[in-house]
Amino acid sequence: MVAMFFSEAGARPWTWEASPSEHKKWVKVFKACDEDNKGFLSREDFKVAVLMLFGYKPSKIEADFAMSSVNPHASGILLEEFLSIVRKKKEVRLHWNEIRHIFTAFDRHYHGYLTLEDFKEAFKQVAPKLSERTVLDAFREVDQDSDGLVSFRDFEYAMNYGQNEAQLL
Structure with missing residues (x-):
């Protein structure tokens, strides 16, 4: 029923792409947080990067989840993995804001x-x-x-x- 409601109301699957400038910003933050230019972010580096980009320090659970989502043979989060994590976080945040906006309009x-x-x-x-x-x-x-x-x-x-x-x- 809900799917019918949304399709009749004109809802579409929600997608979002980062702009080139936003992508560059994420790479810049990764490099700034990659102490000693080791090519990856440690748990603490990742926490600082999230703080820089989203304005909050991630919880232990969030940091554990991010660290467990990477290659188990890697020493930390590589650039491409970091970009994927950040893109998903940004997408979720924007989607939540869109839902909040619609609710407020109703x-x-x-x-x-x-x-x-x-x-x-x-x-x-x-x-x-x-x-x-x-x-x-x-x-x-x-x-x-x-x-x-x-x-x-x-x-x-x-x-x-x-x-x-x-x-x-």
């Missing part, structure tokens, strides 16, 4: 949740040909606990679920 009364009326009004604006039944079905599916209110978490889950299904089609 939340026209700034309650922090969406009602069926919010859904109806939003879809009247962006997809006026959607049937009221489709909007109602979508709302019911997104309203995970059936309390008549859709939290951002419910909305985010539905958006990601719908995108994942749309990518399978």
Whole structure:
């Protein structure tokens, strides 16, 4: 059902590509954090690089995950692996921001949740040909606990679920 809702609403699989200048910035950060020009980032180097690019120090779990995702025979994260990790982090952050923006547009009364009326009004604006039944079905599916209110978490889950299904089609 969610996939149908998103396809009728015109949703598309979410993609993003780094600009050449952004790619150069990432390479520059890698080189700046690669102490002693060893050709890879150690765990601590990686933490500094993430801090420089994203403004936060990654948790031990995040650093462990990054280190475990690289070649087990390597001493650290190579440039291409680092670029892949950064691209994915950036893509996730941008996707989350896009979902937050859509949720905020639907939340026209700034309650922090969406009602069926919010859904109806939003879809009247962006997809006026959607049937009221489709909007109602979508709302019911997104309203995970059936309390008549859709939290951002419910909305985010539905958006990601719908995108994942749309990518399978």
